[in-house]
Amino acid sequence: xxxxxxxxxxxxxxxxxxxxxxDGYHEVEMVMTMVDLxxxxxxxxxxxxxxxxxxxxGYIPLDEKNLAFQAARLIKDRYDVKQGVYIHLDKQIPVxxxxxxxxxxxxxxxxxxxxxWNLNIPMEELRVLGAELGSDVPxxxxxxxALATGRGEKLEHMASPPQCWVVLAKPxxxxxxxxxxxxxxxxxxxxxxxxxxxxxxxxxxxxDQLCGNLGNVLEEVTLDLYPEVRHLKECMQRLGADGVLMxxxxxxxxxxxSKEAKVPRIYNGLRGxxxxxxxxxxxx
Ligand SMILES: C[C@](O)(CO)[C@H](O)COP(=O)(O)OP(=O)(O)OC[C@H]1O[C@@H](n2ccc(N)nc2=O)[C@H](O)[C@@H]1O
Ligand SMILES: Nc1ncnc2c1ncn2[C@@H]1O[C@H](COP(=O)(O)OP(=O)(O)OP(=O)(O)O)[C@@H](O)[C@H]1O
Numbered sequence: 367x368x369x370x371x372x373x374x375x376x377x378x379x380x381x382x383x384x385x386x387x388x389d390g391y392h393e394v395e396m397v398m399t400m401v402d403l404x405x406x407x408x409x410x411x412x413x414x415x416x417x418x419x420x421x422x423x424g425y426i427p428l429d430e431k432n433l434a435f436q437a438a439r440l441i442k443d444r445y446d447v448k449q450g451v452y453i454h455l456d457k458q459i460p461v462x463x464x465x466x467x468x469x470x471x472x473x474x475x476x477x478x479x480x481x482x483w484n485l486n487i488p489m490e491e492l493r494v495l496g497a498e499l500g501s502d503v504p505x506x507x508x509x510x511x512a513l514a515t516g517r518g519e520k521l522e523h524m525a526s527p528p529q530c531w532v533v534l535a536k537p538x539x540x541x542x543x544x545x546x547x548x549x550x551x552x553x554x555x556x557x558x559x560x561x562x563x564x565x566x567x568x569x570x571x572x573x574d575q576l577c578g579n580l581g582n583v584l585e586e587v588t589l590d591l592y593p594e595v596r597h598l599k600e601c602m603q604r605l606g607a608d609g610v611l612m613x614x615x616x617x618x619x620x621x622x623x624s625k626e627a628k629v630p631r632i633y634n635g636l637r638g639x640x641x642x643x644x645x646x647x648x649x650x
Contacts, residue, residue: 367411369482373474374404374509374649375465376502377532377613377620379568380559381582383550391501391517392547395561397568398502399511400649401532401620405457405471407434409478412450417442423457426468433468436499437475444495445485460642462540464614466502473506493521502614509649513565524565526650528573531623533607533632536642537594539617546615549587558583573624577609580622588616595619598640605635 376398384393412418417438419428426432430439434453441447453475459467473496480487487495489508496503501518513522559581567576589596595617602610606628607621623629629645636643 367482369409369478371407371409371474371478372404373407373459373467373470373506374400374402375459375467375470375534376400376506377465377534378582379527379576379580379611380561380564381584381614382558382561383547383555383583386551387517392550394515394518396514396518397511397561397564398505398514399527400509401534402646402649403459403465403534403644405455405459405467405474407456407471407474407478408454409475409482410452411482412452414450415448416450418450418452419455420452421455421457423455423461426455426457426461433472433499433503434475437472437496438479440495440498441476441479441485445483445487447479447483447485449483451479451482460536460618463536463618463642464541464612464616465534465618466506466614469500469502470506472496472499472503476507493519511568513561524568527568527576527648528571529650530573530608530648531626531629532646532648533602533621533623533629533636534613534618534644534646535598535602535620535636535640536618537592537598537640538642539592539594541588541592541616543615546584546587549591550584553587555583556586557581573608573622577622580609580611582611582613584615585612588612592617598636601636602632605632607632
């Protein structure tokens with residue numbers, strides 16, 4: 367049997383860091399949502415007890431370093447599954463972009479193998495398993511829009527944000543999430559985003575209030591290290607996006623745009639100097 371799962375990208379509408387924890391992770395407060403840019407994952411049962419990964423993308427690991435491989439191994443070990451699986455990753459989400467591509471692949475693999483092998487694992491248990499693979503994986507298991515706390519694994523789901531276009535642009539650099547969190551410790555956080563304002567903008571479907579309250583404390587760290595990300599942000603603002611922010615630890619910058627007529631100008635303006643540009647909808 368063969369099944370398919372979609373693995374959408376996430377963006378952080380707000381990302382606040384409260385403090386560094388004893389286990390080395392940071393206590394966060396983030397509002398996350400999914401956008402309509404997704405990897406497509408094919409999973410096919412194998413009689414032999416093995417996990418095989420393939421992908422059309424030449425630049426991701428296909429061995430045990432791949433997060434989809436790790437998800438498959440975790441579920442096989444935990445539920446004593448003797449069958450193997452062939453997993454093909456059709457990558458559409460740019461890699462190491464701050465869009466949780468690998469985390470979403472892992473989450474989709476957990477959901478898919480739960481179906482393929484009729485394991486009937488409840489969603490809550492899949493999220494707990496996901497947390498063993500990465501901080502963004504529990505959110506990616508259920509998707510939607512959520513407030514994430516703890517190290518990202520404690521989730522409170524909510525209604526989707528006011529509908530709009532999302533223009534994503536990724537400069538050609540790779541950013542290490544652990545390096546960005548590490549560098550944040552050495553500096554004073556100048557201003558914290560108001561998570562409460564972002565939540566209320568979403569609940570009341572107030573697009574302008576949402577745009578005015580976007581904030582990410584990791585942004586200053588990445589922008590100082592990589593001036594091209596700052597440049598991209600300024601360009602997106604100048605081209606007329608209503609709200610602009612870096613997603614996660616970067617380097618992808620996203621712009622929220624309410625009027626469809628404004629999207630081509632922003633998209634084309636960015637494409638002039640950046641190869642990875644996408645105009646997508648938020649997933650509701
Ligand atoms: C930046 C975000 O993507 C925003 O959604 C997440 O906070 C990071 O999620 P992720 O990439 O799934 O993170 P993990 O794979 O769990 O951790 C990567 C590295 O980021 C740092 N990390 C991550 C999450 C967190 N709450 N505190 C941290 O300090 C740790 O150094 C860790 O070694
Ligand atoms: N299935 C996968 N897809 C993409 N990258 C993967 C995958 N599995 C492992 N990786 C590795 O994970 C690293 C991070 O890639 P990913 O695209 O998940 O980053 P990200 O979008 O910045 O994640 P996050 O937003 O969760 O920090 C890359 O260096 C890549 O080699």
